Amino acid sequence: MVWLRRTTHYLFIVVVAVNSTLLTINAGDYIFYTDWAWTSFVVFSISQSTMLVVGAIYYMLFTGVPGTATYYATIMTIYTWVAKGAWFALGYPYDFVTVPVWIPSAMLLDLTYWATRRNKHAAIIIGETLVGLSLPLFNMINLLLIRDPLEMAFKYPRPTLPPYMTPIEPQVGKFYNSPVALGSGAGAVLSVPIAALGAKLNTWTYRWMA
Numbered sequence: 756m757v758w759l760r761r762t763t764h765y766l767f768i769v770v771v772a773v774n775s776t777l778l779t780i781n782a783g784d785y786i787f788y789t790d791w792a793w794t795s796f797v798v799f800s801i802s803q804s805t806m807l808v809v810g811a812i813y814y815m816l817f818t819g820v821p822g823t824a825t826y827y828a829t830i831m832t833i834y835t836w837v838a839k840g841a842w843f844a845l846g847y848p849y850d851f852v853t854v855p856v857w858i859p860s861a862m863l864l865d866l867t868y869w870a871t872r873r874n875k876h877a878a879i880i881i882g883e884t885l886v887g888l889s890l891p892l893f894n895m896i897n898l899l900l901i902r903d904p905l906e907m908a909f910k911y912p913r914p915t916l917p918p919y920m921t922p923i924e925p926q927v928g929k930f931y932n933s934p935v936a937l938g939s940g941a942g943a944v945l946s947v948p949i950a951a952l953g954a955k956l957n958t959w960t961y962r963w964m965a
Contacts, residue, residue, distance in 0.1 A: 768814045768823065772830035775810055796898075800891040800938025801945055807831075807857050807890070808883045808946045809953040811864055815878065816954055821869035828861035850901050856893040860886040875954060883950040887942030891935045 811824035832854060839852040867882035868874070 765818075767817075768827055769830055771810050771814070772827050773834050775806055775831055796891070796895070796934035797938045797941060800894065800934075800942050803855055803857070803894070804860075804887045804890045804942035804946045805949040807861065808864070808886050808950040809956075811861055811886075811953075812878065812883065812950045813953040813956055815864070815868060816875060819873060821865045821873070824861040824864040824868075825858060828857035831857055853898065853901055856897050857890070859893050860890040863889055879950045879954055880947060883946040884943045887944070887946035888939045890942060891938035895935045 807828065811827045814827055815821070815823040817823075835852070835854045839854055842851050843849055863885040864878065864882040867885060868878040871877035871881070
């Protein structure tokens with residue numbers, strides 16, 4: 756029955772990764788990442804870092820296999836690209852949805868877990884710090900490679916969003932001068948306790964299965 760248990764574990768990874776992606780799409784992908792990229796990038800970075808680490812560390816420790824975090828992030832990426840294609844099929848431009856970059860940060864977590872010989876505490880402290888530091892950098896590079904998000908926001912308003920979520924003109928530099936630095940710092944600090952929570956959930960799951 757070992758094969759059944761392992762299959763169930765990886766099925767759980769798929770289900771949670773898909774639900775995490777749905778959370779991203781519904782709660783932040785359009786607003787924080789594409790529309791308000793230059794004013795809410797810190798909020799986006801913190802939310803994406805913590806969302807990625809809690810699921811990735813949970814399933815990486817659950818399986819004990821380095822590479823599970825990257826597998827988790829890959830599923831999230833594929834699902835978001837499917838959503839991007841769905842909007843494109845409805846007549847919206849290709850850049851209407853910008854897919855966040857999760858995979859490189861998840862790879863750093865996997866490398867940490869592998870390099871420390873599956874040390875759980877090193878993965879939580881070192882790995883999640885690397886995730887929090889790197890995710891804003893990768894995503895800002897991604898944003899710089901696409902068309903102006905504000906142009907997309909005002910030219911193609913979201914028909915499914917309530918009026919109070921309509922994009923606003925950003926005040927760049929009014930509240931901070933370096934969204935990548937702030938996002939990296941805050942993400943690195945908050946990712947560690949959130950990852951510890953994910954690891955604790957893994958322990959509870961083992962006890963429940965026993």
